[in-house]
Amino acid sequence: MTEIAGNILGSARKLVCTPVNRLINSIDPPVIVLVYHRITTLLSDPEMLAVSPDNFRTQMQYLKDMFPIVRFEEDWAKTAKPAVCVTFDDGYADNALEALPILEEAGVPATFFVSTGTIGTRSEFWWHELERIILNGQSLPPRITLDVGRLKRTWATGSVSLRQEYFREAVQLMTNADTLSRNDLLNQIRATAGINAESAGDTHRTMSIEELRRLASSRWATIGAHTVTHTQLSTLTTGAQRAELETSKRELENWLGRETKVFSYPYGRRCHYTQESIALCREVGFSKAAANFPGQAHRWTDPYQIPRHLVRNWPLEIFTEKLRGFWTR
Ligand SMILES: [Zn+2]
Structure with missing residues (x-):
């Protein structure tokens, strides 16, 4: 599709979706789920995964002042006002080292979806x-x-x-x-490049088991699963998908001594998982699963495909502007 055609389609969609979603929101207050990956400062971040600690602190304080904040694993059916939910994907060490203190200081709960394959290995994605x-x-x-x-x-x-x-x-x-x-x-x-095996640095490492336990022990943090190997589920056989779901759930439960009830799909767009993945999530015992496409969560939203909005390293004025769009996009 050309850029011009894409822009026209985007504007047309906005013209239709925004008023419709506004009307729907007035009938049923939505939950807006935000997804973060990293809270740290990086010299190079081509995937734009990191939010600086300063921007994150300002974002969390703003959310705390402005909205009810719900936990991902909670039942949202009784949410009387539009609410926000904070989540993280992947399991980077900075989630425990840099994000958690800011969440605790602001009093904002968050759910951390962790891929177990790299935990405790000091390896990188x-x-x-x-x-x-x-x-x-x-x-x-x-x-x-x-x-x-x-x-x-x-x-x-x-x-x-x-x-x-x-x-x-x-x-x-x-x-x-x-x-x-x-x-x-x-x-x-x-x-x-003449490299035989992985040569990880420290900048992008994931959590150690100790760091994961420390994160999980905070009353502001919940841990969810995000597969073992962070592979797109739609590329895998049924057996391999089941193994990714079951093993990540079990490993987290063994490390943390409590049930892992929620899950997020690696990459998370609709093409990255299948109806079979959804059925397997239910079968292995997850009560909810997070996707990664924009939208609002309503009472009737499939609990196994909860939309989320990706947050970038935005200063407060851009964050507030983006957030306004998230309620209707
Ligand atoms: Zn991920």
Whole structure:
């Protein structure tokens, strides 16, 4: 779709959706669920996952002053006013080290959805490794060819913009790969840079088990599951999906000594999970699941596809403006 056609469609949708959603909100006060990933300051953040501690503090104080704040796992049926819910995905160490003190200080509860595969390993998610290999000055051959399924794909790496293009396309390929193909691609990408295995830094590590326990012991924090390997569920067989859900739930329960009742889908758009994933969530014992597309949660919203709005590193004036849009978008 061209950009102009996209803009026209976007404006048309806004013209229809905004008044309709406003009317619906007046009948049933919605819950707006926000999703964060990291609270820290990074030198490089191509995925725009980090919110600075200062911006996060201001955002939380504003929410606390302006809205009722509900917990993700609660029953929202009796919510009498429009309310906000704060969630985190992935399980970064900064959730425990930087986000938690701010949440405690502001008195805002949050639910942290954690991928268990990297917890306690000091390892990073694959997208940070790609960032280090492709974007951060590593010497690379001028042309890179990777086996992608049965095809060969080639990228040039001779300039910053070419490397950015290679990075974007590699992220896309790996997001859409099952676990085996993704590991195969990662190994090929490592080999092109002369790296044999993961060489994690400290900046992007996930929580240790101790940090996770500390986070879970706060009365302001709830821990939910986010699979083991952070793989797109729609690429997996039924058995592999079930294993991702059950194992992450069980590992969290073993570490924390309490039931894990809620879940969020990796990547979380409608194409990233299936009706089968939803059925499996229910079967393994989750009572709610969070998706990752914008929308308002109402009494009639599917509890296994709760929409969420992604928050970026916005100062207060942009945050308040975006939030106004979240009630109707
Ligand atoms: Zn995630």
